[in-house]
Structures are given as C-alpha cells and as structure tokens.
Amino acid sequence: MMQALLTAVALVLLFLAGGEAHAHALQPGYLELTPASGERWRVIWKVPVVAGAPMAIEAVLPESCDARRPPQARFEGNAYISVWQARCAGGIAGGLVTIDGLEDTRTDVLVRYEATPGQAASIRLTPLEPGVTLPQRMGRAGVFRTYLLLGIDHILKGVDHLMFVFALILLIRDRRRLVGAVTAFTAAHSVSLGAASLGWIVVPAPPVEAVVALSIMFLAAEIVRPAGAGLRLSERHPWAVSFAFGLLHGLGFARALLDIGLPSGDIPLALLAFNLGVEVGQLLFIMAVLLAGYLLARLDPAAIRTLGRPGSLGRGSVGYLLGGIAAVWFVGRVAAF
Incomplete structure (x- = not known):
C-alpha cells in the first residue's frame, strides 16, 4: 500500500508539472474591444497555442460590425494574435459576441470591452457559455461574479x-x-x-x-x-x-x-x-x-x-x-x- 501511495502521489505531481510545461493549451483566449474613432472599434484577439498551432477557436463580433471575424493571425511568443478595426453601427452594447469552437475545448475566453469609452468591463466565456450579449455596463453583481470565478479558475x-x-x-x-x-x-x-x-x-x-x-x-x-x-x-x-x-x-x-x-x-x-x-x-x-x-x-x-x-x-x-x-x-x- 505504501508503494502504491507514493506512486499515486508521484503520478499526480508529474501530471501537474506536465500541465505547466504545456500550459499554452490551457491558457485562456482573450478578446479586447476598445473604441477607436466614431463607430470604429479596435479589436485584439489572442488564441492559445496547441501542439504548435492556434487552438481551433474564432471570435465572432456582433452582426452590426462589418469585420466580424479576425484576419490572419501572427505568432507572438505564446499566442497567435490578430489585430484589426471593425465598424459597428450603433456601438457594441447589446451585440452578441460568440467564440466559435469554444464548446469543444477545455479552456475559456476573457472578453474585455468598453461599451462606453473609459468604462471597461470583463466577461468570462466558457465551453458551456460560448457567447454573450454585451451589456452597456455590468452591474455590481455581474462584476463580482465574473472576478470571483476568474480568481477560482486562476488558482x-x-x-x-x-x-x-x-x-x-x-x-x-x-x-x-x-x-x-x-x-x-x-x-x-x-x-x-x-x-x-x-x-x-x-x-x-x-x-x-x-x-x-x-x-x-x-x-x-x-x-x-x-x-x-x-x-x-x-x-x-x-x-x-x-x-x-x-x-x-x-x-x-x-x-x-x-x-x-x-x-x-x-x-x-x-x-x-x-x-x-x-x-x-x-x-x-x-x-x-x-x-x-x-x-x-x-x-x-x-x-x-x-x-x-x-x-x-x-x-x-x-x-x-x-x-x-x-x-x-x-x-x-x-x-x-
């Protein structure tokens, strides 16, 4: 039994250590939407790396935007990054943002946006909830829930x-x-x-x-x-x-x-x-x-x-x-x- 116990402990710790060594596959995706000028928004989309290639997920902006999907991504250190501008008539508040393919992964995506310039908010998307309608401003309950779950997930x-x-x-x-x-x-x-x-x-x-x-x-x-x-x-x-x-x-x-x-x-x-x-x-x-x-x-x-x-x-x-x-x-x- 003692040998079995030591073996179990060793396997668990080695598995966890391997998880860090390949942490890119478990890192969250990241989508950022910030006002540029007029009805134009600057978009940054970061995709985790899996086996040397970008994870098979893709951000889709609200239907009111003219460039809803990311252009060709470039590799930067530990993620594939796309940066572009999209014109979103009427703004992004009330628009639906989805992450195609997220439901088939074990990761999540953090969406950080400014529906109003200078008023940033963050929402966490998961395989069970791969889309969200962006509110004009997150209520205090929404802020608390989002950051509580982010803290649990991080530790x-x-x-x-x-x-x-x-x-x-x-x-x-x-x-x-x-x-x-x-x-x-x-x-x-x-x-x-x-x-x-x-x-x-x-x-x-x-x-x-x-x-x-x-x-x-x-x-x-x-x-x-x-x-x-x-x-x-x-x-x-x-x-x-x-x-x-x-x-x-x-x-x-x-x-x-x-x-x-x-x-x-x-x-x-x-x-x-x-x-x-x-x-x-x-x-x-x-x-x-x-x-x-x-x-x-x-x-x-x-x-x-x-x-x-x-x-x-x-x-x-x-x-x-x-x-x-x-x-x-x-x-x-x-x-x-």
Whole structure:
C-alpha cells in the first residue's frame, strides 16, 4: 500500500508539472474591444497555442460590425494574435459576441470591452457559455461574479501555487499551526495582490515566477531534512515563512489580474471578488488534499504516519519530487529572463 501511495502521489505531481510545461493549451483566449474613432472599434484577439498551432477557436463580433471575424493571425511568443478595426453601427452594447469552437475545448475566453469609452468591463466565456450579449455596463453583481470565478479558475490552474500549499500541508502537521500558516499566506498575498494590481508595486513577471519556484524548493528542502537535525525554520516560525512567501505569490496573482484588467468604477469590488475567488479555490484544494489523506489513513494508517515522520522514505521521496519539479521550473524561468 505504501508503494502504491507514493506512486499515486508521484503520478499526480508529474501530471501537474506536465500541465505547466504545456500550459499554452490551457491558457485562456482573450478578446479586447476598445473604441477607436466614431463607430470604429479596435479589436485584439489572442488564441492559445496547441501542439504548435492556434487552438481551433474564432471570435465572432456582433452582426452590426462589418469585420466580424479576425484576419490572419501572427505568432507572438505564446499566442497567435490578430489585430484589426471593425465598424459597428450603433456601438457594441447589446451585440452578441460568440467564440466559435469554444464548446469543444477545455479552456475559456476573457472578453474585455468598453461599451462606453473609459468604462471597461470583463466577461468570462466558457465551453458551456460560448457567447454573450454585451451589456452597456455590468452591474455590481455581474462584476463580482465574473472576478470571483476568474480568481477560482486562476488558482486551480496555478500548479506552482498549489504545490506550495501542498508542501505546507505536508510539512506542518499541527492543525492549529497549519491554519495559522495558511492564514498568514492568505493575508500576505492579499496585500501584495492589491498593491500590485493598483500599480503601487511594479515587479517584472519573470523574476516573480522564478522566486515562486524557489519558494517550493525551500519547502521541499525543509521536508527532506533528516530527523534529529533540529526544528526547521518553517516549524519554528511557520507564520513568518508563509507570510514572506505569500507576498511573492501575491505578485504572481496580480500579474494575471493585470492581464485581465480591472473594471473602471468597480475596482475595489473586482479586487475583493478576485481575491475571494483565489481563497475559495485554495480552500477547495486544501479540502481535497485533507479528504484524500483521511481516506488513505482509513485504508492504510501506517502509510500516512510514514509521510508525517521526518526522515522517512515516503516523506523524503515526496519532498525530492516536489523540489525536483520546482528546480526545473526555476532554471527554465531564470533562463527566460
């Protein structure tokens, strides 16, 4: 049973790591409509890459527009991008925007638009809802729902963030201290997320992503530390460690939110909803891990005790696996500078 448990953990983590390596296939599409002049609108359409080619999805503008479909796209780093102008008689408010082919994918598309110049709004389209009639202005309930779901979606697709939380769960066995560490992590990334999203802190994305990978390597080193080597830093000061790294992870969350954009006039609400979404997703993940641990403990209590014992083979194997994956990410992200 112990060998089966280690194999299952390894397969799950390797699958997640492979998900990041091929993250382009899971990245959302992006459609932006901004006023140009008169009844003309500037359109930007970004399509994720799958197996070296653009994903088979296509944006279709409202019927009132004269150039409803994108022209030939060009490849730019991690997506295929089309930029054009369309004349939409009477504006785009009340018009139907659809994403052809989205229903056959596992991704989603973020639509950011300005029905009125300077009044930006964002709507998330999914395979179950591949089209939307653009409202003149999103109500506060619509803003809250959109950014809440975006936060949940972002954290559940953020493999590196989830691996950090998983390492915390494995490392801190005392429930009270674990709750304190997770709370500190939450408070820290809430602060840095808000500060970076509002432009108070400006940090380039590549260094932040590299340090996020480094934070996983640090926890992995704590996990594999042999028994009898004294208390780990994360055991002596779990809240301080979680808070420090939480600030860095919050900068990573902010990068996603900056790419999405914040709705004019509802920035505080959107920030709150996105952050709550991140927390909901994080809690769902923690509950899933604890439930899996509970079920495994019922099947083989000795296996769970082994994972919790410092210096054990099972604990060391998982720690080295986490650290190895994070090290590969760290080298790749530093090379991307």
